[in-house]
Structures are given as C-alpha cells and as structure tokens.
Amino acid sequence: MRHLWPFVIGIDIVAAAIIFYSLRGPLIDSMNIIWQLLFALLFILAELYPLNINQDGDMTVSSSLQIAALLIAGLKVTLIGLVIGGIVYGLIQKRPLIKTCFNTAQTIISSAVTYYVFTAVGGQAGLLTAHALIMPVAYMLPNTLLVSWILSLSQRLPLWLTWLELNKDTVAHSAILGIGGLTFAGLVLSYGWLGSLLVIVLIIFLRTILYQASLNLRTMQARFVQTVKVLMTALELRDPYTHGHSSRVAVWSRKIAQEMGLAPKEVEMIEMGGLMHDVGKVGVPDTILNKQGKLDSDEFELIKNHTTFGEQILLGMEGMETVASMARQHHLYYNGDKRGYNDQVVGENIFIGSRILGVADAWDAMTTDRPYRKALSLEKAVIELIKNKGTQFDPQVVNAFLRVLQREGVIPTEQTLLEILEKKQIYYAPTQAK
Known part of the structure; x- marks a missing residue:
C-alpha cells in the first residue's frame, strides 16, 4: 500500500485545510457539544455495521447521517463529529493508519462540498427547504470519485472504469440513503428530540431494507461463483x-x-x-x-x-x-x-x-x-x-x-x-x- 500514501497525504492536506477554514470562530456551546457527541456516536455505529452491497466496497447509513447533520446543525458541528467518529472508529477496529486517514478525509471533503453547494444555491442549516434536494447528489459525486480514485490506484485500473464498476449497482442505494438523510433532518427540525427518536427508528428500518437487498445480492453472487466453478470444471x-x-x-x-x-x-x-x-x-x-x-x-x-x-x-x-x-x-x-x-x-x-x-x-x-x-x-x-x-x-x-x-x-x-x-x-x- 506504500504507493497509495502520496495520494492519501494529499487528500488529508485538503481535509485539514477545510477543517481550518470551516472551524473559525467559537467551537463550543452547550447544544453544539450535544450534537457533536450524538453525531460522532451515530457515525461510529453506522461504520461498525456496514452493508456489503457489491464487490468493491461496503455501504453504510453514514452518508444519510452526514447529510442530516449538515442540514440540522451545519458544517462545523458535522466536521467535529466526523473527526471524533473517524478517530474513535479507527481505534476500535484497529484499522491501518492509511485507511483511517483516507476514510476520515474523504468524508470531510464530501461533507464540505455538499454543504458549500447547498448554501451556494440558497440553502441554510436549520431550515428544510427545496434547496436541500441537491444535497444527496452533491455528496455522492465527490464521495464516489475519491473512493474510485484510491481503488483505481490500488488495482491499477483506469479511474473511469473503476468509477463505473463501483457505482453501477449502488445508484439506487445512494438515492435511498440521500432521501433518508433529508427525512431524518426533517423529523428532527420539526419535532426536536422526539424527532431524534423517530430518526433512530428510521435508521433501523432503513438498515433492515438495505440488509435484505445486500443479502439477496450475496445470494446471487454465491450462485454465480458456483456456476463459474462448474463451467471451469467442464473446461478442464x-x-x-x-x-x-x-x-x-x-x-x-x-x-x-x-x-x-x-x-x-x-x-x-x-x-x-x-x-x-x-x-x-x-x-x-x-x-x-x-x-x-x-x-x-x-x-x-x-x-x-x-x-x-x-x-x-x-x-x-x-x-x-x-x-x-x-x-x-x-x-x-x-x-x-x-x-x-x-x-x-x-x-x-x-x-x-x-x-x-x-x-x-x-x-x-x-x-x-x-x-x-x-x-x-x-x-x-x-x-x-x-x-x-x-x-x-x-x-x-x-x-x-x-x-x-x-x-x-x-x-x-x-x-x-x-x-x-x-x-x-x-x-x-x-x-x-x-
């Protein structure tokens, strides 16, 4: 993995610059601390229980939570939650440093791009308006690009080919997660802490749907492998x-x-x-x-x-x-x-x-x-x-x-x-x- 470090370091530098720029001004107030810790906890739980939906990577409900956090509390709170969650998750899982650095950096960059696009079209944190509909797309593009980029470097394949292969089976899942994030935010903004409880129920429901989809896909993959083995046996x-x-x-x-x-x-x-x-x-x-x-x-x-x-x-x-x-x-x-x-x-x-x-x-x-x-x-x-x-x-x-x-x-x-x-x-x- 040594040849990946220059790319990961470059991504980390961009993420650090985003954090430095975004975290200007007061960092702490009583409500922010609660939201930061809550989002950090939810990010950790989402990453601990991923869903295998294709052969190139896992998908979690983390993207839904990031979109919801940006819409509810803004970029500053979301970034702090991501940094805390990324570090703690890496320590819990004892993941290689390069993976922790890349995953944390790419979520920071994706969230920042999403928020800047959202505010550029007239959106505002704390208000659920039609402007928020752009957030799932704004999040998916940088996120999938960065993941595809590092996979293409790792596998020695063209970036465009890796991107197509990675995303051809995940567009529907990404759409569901994006809509889920907006729904979560709407419930919290409309119903306060009661909305937060409803969010948790919806997260469980959403994860159940995605789990069933991933289970069906794994069954199809297992059957495909068995078919390949039979064909190769016949050839041999x-x-x-x-x-x-x-x-x-x-x-x-x-x-x-x-x-x-x-x-x-x-x-x-x-x-x-x-x-x-x-x-x-x-x-x-x-x-x-x-x-x-x-x-x-x-x-x-x-x-x-x-x-x-x-x-x-x-x-x-x-x-x-x-x-x-x-x-x-x-x-x-x-x-x-x-x-x-x-x-x-x-x-x-x-x-x-x-x-x-x-x-x-x-x-x-x-x-x-x-x-x-x-x-x-x-x-x-x-x-x-x-x-x-x-x-x-x-x-x-x-x-x-x-x-x-x-x-x-x-x-x-x-x-x-x-x-x-x-x-x-x-x-x-x-x-x-x-």
Missing part, C-alpha cells in the same frame, strides 16, 4: 492434466492476497480471477492443450492467445472488467521481459491481481504433472520461485506466498529453507512482512 475436463488447476490457483491467490493485506473486496475479485484466468483456453485446440512434448513456435503462439481470448470472453460479462484485466496480464513478466504474453507492462504497473495470479499459476503448474513433464519436487519449485524473483515474479508476492506455504507446513521453515538454499548457493532474502 478437456485436459485431464489441469483438472482442478483453476480452483487451486484461486485458493492460493486468495491466501496470497490476504497475506499481503489487501482489502476483502480485492481478495474476492482476485479469487474470482484465479477461477477464471484460463477461461480463454476454450479457444485453444485440444491437440495443443494435450500435446505430449514441447510445443513448436506456431503452437506456442496459439497457446499464448488464451490470455486475450479470456479477456474478450470476460469483457462480455457485466461486472467482470477487473477479472478480464487479470486474465490478460497473468503471464506478464515483472521486469517486462518479452517472454511475457501480451502487453509489455513493467513492475507495479502490472495489476496486483495479475502479479498474484502469476505466482499461484506458476506454482501449481510446477507442482503438478503436465503432458510434457512430471511435477517438480516442492524444493525445486520453491527454488524456481526464488530464482525468478524480480524477473518473472513480483518479489513481494513471492515472499508473501512463501510465508503462506511455510505457515501451512507445505515447505520447510525459514531457517531450514535458508540452509537448503545456502548449500545450492542461491541468495534468499527473508520473507518477513514489512
């Missing part, structure tokens, strides 16, 4: 040597991604990439897939095409753009060597999912029988991974995978591995996570 029946290959690559890829500390949604997408990375082999003749012995140059060119075939197939499936990129790039060399298939992309410019799949795919290929050779021993397979760190494979991915293999008892412990490699005069850097 063409080649008995690779039976179970995609499932094994998916399992190893998920474990590597988790070891590297990637976000849960990234892990899910990479696991899906593992299942479908070789789907393009449907376009490769059986005579080539099952050939006993080495492929000639023409046959090798045909087998290389399975990555572009796979990309084309997956791009025809809605929501599979990220997996399509993984399928296209999973045979690229980390150092840009021309032996890698397709694009000559180098280093961390290769999508992280593709770099992970490349290691998991190579490991399974080396440790299973193929038509042209018997499986390598585990020791030889480990040596190949280490020898090709920095050339074919991303060193960080290899190190993460070796830690997984050692923890699961598949390969020797660190010290034993060092002794084996020292005898073979192979340099090996420690694999401890940084």
Whole structure:
C-alpha cells in the first residue's frame, strides 16, 4: 500500500485545510457539544455495521447521517463529529493508519462540498427547504470519485472504469440513503428530540431494507461463483492434466492476497480471477492443450492467445472488467521481459491481481504433472520461485506466498529453507512482512 500514501497525504492536506477554514470562530456551546457527541456516536455505529452491497466496497447509513447533520446543525458541528467518529472508529477496529486517514478525509471533503453547494444555491442549516434536494447528489459525486480514485490506484485500473464498476449497482442505494438523510433532518427540525427518536427508528428500518437487498445480492453472487466453478470444471475436463488447476490457483491467490493485506473486496475479485484466468483456453485446440512434448513456435503462439481470448470472453460479462484485466496480464513478466504474453507492462504497473495470479499459476503448474513433464519436487519449485524473483515474479508476492506455504507446513521453515538454499548457493532474502 506504500504507493497509495502520496495520494492519501494529499487528500488529508485538503481535509485539514477545510477543517481550518470551516472551524473559525467559537467551537463550543452547550447544544453544539450535544450534537457533536450524538453525531460522532451515530457515525461510529453506522461504520461498525456496514452493508456489503457489491464487490468493491461496503455501504453504510453514514452518508444519510452526514447529510442530516449538515442540514440540522451545519458544517462545523458535522466536521467535529466526523473527526471524533473517524478517530474513535479507527481505534476500535484497529484499522491501518492509511485507511483511517483516507476514510476520515474523504468524508470531510464530501461533507464540505455538499454543504458549500447547498448554501451556494440558497440553502441554510436549520431550515428544510427545496434547496436541500441537491444535497444527496452533491455528496455522492465527490464521495464516489475519491473512493474510485484510491481503488483505481490500488488495482491499477483506469479511474473511469473503476468509477463505473463501483457505482453501477449502488445508484439506487445512494438515492435511498440521500432521501433518508433529508427525512431524518426533517423529523428532527420539526419535532426536536422526539424527532431524534423517530430518526433512530428510521435508521433501523432503513438498515433492515438495505440488509435484505445486500443479502439477496450475496445470494446471487454465491450462485454465480458456483456456476463459474462448474463451467471451469467442464473446461478442464478437456485436459485431464489441469483438472482442478483453476480452483487451486484461486485458493492460493486468495491466501496470497490476504497475506499481503489487501482489502476483502480485492481478495474476492482476485479469487474470482484465479477461477477464471484460463477461461480463454476454450479457444485453444485440444491437440495443443494435450500435446505430449514441447510445443513448436506456431503452437506456442496459439497457446499464448488464451490470455486475450479470456479477456474478450470476460469483457462480455457485466461486472467482470477487473477479472478480464487479470486474465490478460497473468503471464506478464515483472521486469517486462518479452517472454511475457501480451502487453509489455513493467513492475507495479502490472495489476496486483495479475502479479498474484502469476505466482499461484506458476506454482501449481510446477507442482503438478503436465503432458510434457512430471511435477517438480516442492524444493525445486520453491527454488524456481526464488530464482525468478524480480524477473518473472513480483518479489513481494513471492515472499508473501512463501510465508503462506511455510505457515501451512507445505515447505520447510525459514531457517531450514535458508540452509537448503545456502548449500545450492542461491541468495534468499527473508520473507518477513514489512
């Protein structure tokens, strides 16, 4: 995640400037303290109980609360509540500092933009007028842009593609949350503390509706994954040597991604990439897939095409753009060597999912029988991974995978591995996570 820090620091600087500008004048009075603490508590509770509505992130009722807070008490109270809530939530969840910094900053920026747009069109805090109808849209645009931006940097995908993929399933949810925020504010402004109690009831009701929607979506996703597994099993029946290959690559890829500390949604997408990375082999003749012995140059060119075939197939499936990129790039060399298939992309410019799949795919290929050779021993397979760190494979991915293999008892412990490699005069850097 180190490459994300410059972006996060930039976002934090913008958020700090907004706070400095907005918090001029008296910060405290008795009613403000109550509202600040109330909103901070509600923000924390909203973040502690998110809803998984798509593969790229969670949605909470926090945006409803922010819109309501801006309309009820104004920007100053809302910002203080967000800062308190963001810090306390980060401590409770023991979240990485980079995530706490980004999430708090992006909510501050989104809330500030929303309030400034609201007041620019004639709106005023404490009054529920038609001007407030612009607030849900004004909040959604900067919020989704910032989230999409950091996801695009993390996943090495174009910003516009990430934004479309992130939001195609969430527009209705965002509209519901926006209307909910305005409703909350209207109740509080009209009925005071009684309205606050009604707000809590409505929050529970709204969350129940969204929970049911997310449950239905997760059920559909689970069925889709099962369908993919059946299709890949059918494809692998063409080649008995690779039976179970995609499932094994998916399992190893998920474990590597988790070891590297990637976000849960990234892990899910990479696991899906593992299942479908070789789907393009449907376009490769059986005579080539099952050939006993080495492929000639023409046959090798045909087998290389399975990555572009796979990309084309997956791009025809809605929501599979990220997996399509993984399928296209999973045979690229980390150092840009021309032996890698397709694009000559180098280093961390290769999508992280593709770099992970490349290691998991190579490991399974080396440790299973193929038509042209018997499986390598585990020791030889480990040596190949280490020898090709920095050339074919991303060193960080290899190190993460070796830690997984050692923890699961598949390969020797660190010290034993060092002794084996020292005898073979192979340099090996420690694999401890940084």
